[in-house]
Amino acid sequence: MRHYLTTDLDQILASARERRPNGHINRFKPYLQQRFLGGATNAAALFREIRERGYRGSRVVVTKYIATLRAGTATLEPPQPIPSPRRITTWIMRHPDTLTDSQREQLDRILAACPELATARDLAHEFSTIARERRGHELTGWMTRALDQGPQPVQGFAAFLQNDWDAFVNGLTLPWSSGAVEGQVTRIKLIKRRSYGRASFALLRTLVLAEPP
Incomplete structure (x- = not known):
C-alpha cells in the first residue's frame, strides 16, 4: 500500500503496461543500446522508433532507461550473434507470418x-x-523502382529482364506455361539414361511410345 500511496500515477500505469508481453522493454533494449551508442540520444525519438517495431509500453519507461544509459548505470545486454547470410536470405524470402517472434x-x-537490404x-x-x-502488368513499375532504388544485384536482375521482356511479361500474366513440355523432356531423358545412352534412335522411340506418360 505504501508503494501505491507514494508513487506517481504515471509510474504505476507505466509499470502495469511494462508487464504486458507487447509492452516489455527488455526485448527492445539491444536496439536502444545500439541506437544510443550510434549517437541517437533523444528519448522521445527512440520511443517512436520502437513503437513502430511493436513496443506497446509507456514512454516514461523508455525515458528512464535512456537516462540510465546516459548515466552509465544501465546493464548492457550482450551482443547477439549475427545470423549467416543464408539464414537472413531465408527469412527475407519467407512470408512474414511464418517467422517466429525471435x-x-x-x-x-x-x-x-x-x-x-x-x-x-x-x-x-x-x-x-x-x-x-x-x-504481369505491374512488372514495368517494379522494374523502374528496381533500377532506380534497388541495390546492384537487384538492378542487374531487372536489367536482365529487358533481354526478353515480352516473354517475361507473358509468363507472369498468362495461365499457360511450358511445364507439360518440360515434363515430357524429363521423361524421355530418364528413359534414355536407363538404356545407358547406347540405345539406337529406333529403340528409344519404341520405348518412349510404349511407356505410358
Whole structure:
C-alpha cells in the first residue's frame, strides 16, 4: 500500500503496461543500446522508433532507461550473434507470418541497420507477389523502382529482364506455361539414361511410345 500511496500515477500505469508481453522493454533494449551508442540520444525519438517495431509500453519507461544509459548505470545486454547470410536470405524470402517472434525481431534489427537490404527485401516481396498472383502488368513499375532504388544485384536482375521482356511479361500474366513440355523432356531423358545412352534412335522411340506418360 505504501508503494501505491507514494508513487506517481504515471509510474504505476507505466509499470502495469511494462508487464504486458507487447509492452516489455527488455526485448527492445539491444536496439536502444545500439541506437544510443550510434549517437541517437533523444528519448522521445527512440520511443517512436520502437513503437513502430511493436513496443506497446509507456514512454516514461523508455525515458528512464535512456537516462540510465546516459548515466552509465544501465546493464548492457550482450551482443547477439549475427545470423549467416543464408539464414537472413531465408527469412527475407519467407512470408512474414511464418517467422517466429525471435526471427522477426532479428530481421527487423538487421534491416534497420542496413537500409539497402530493407529495400531489396521490399522489392523481392513485391516481385514474388507479381509472380504468384500473375500481375504481369505491374512488372514495368517494379522494374523502374528496381533500377532506380534497388541495390546492384537487384538492378542487374531487372536489367536482365529487358533481354526478353515480352516473354517475361507473358509468363507472369498468362495461365499457360511450358511445364507439360518440360515434363515430357524429363521423361524421355530418364528413359534414355536407363538404356545407358547406347540405345539406337529406333529403340528409344519404341520405348518412349510404349511407356505410358
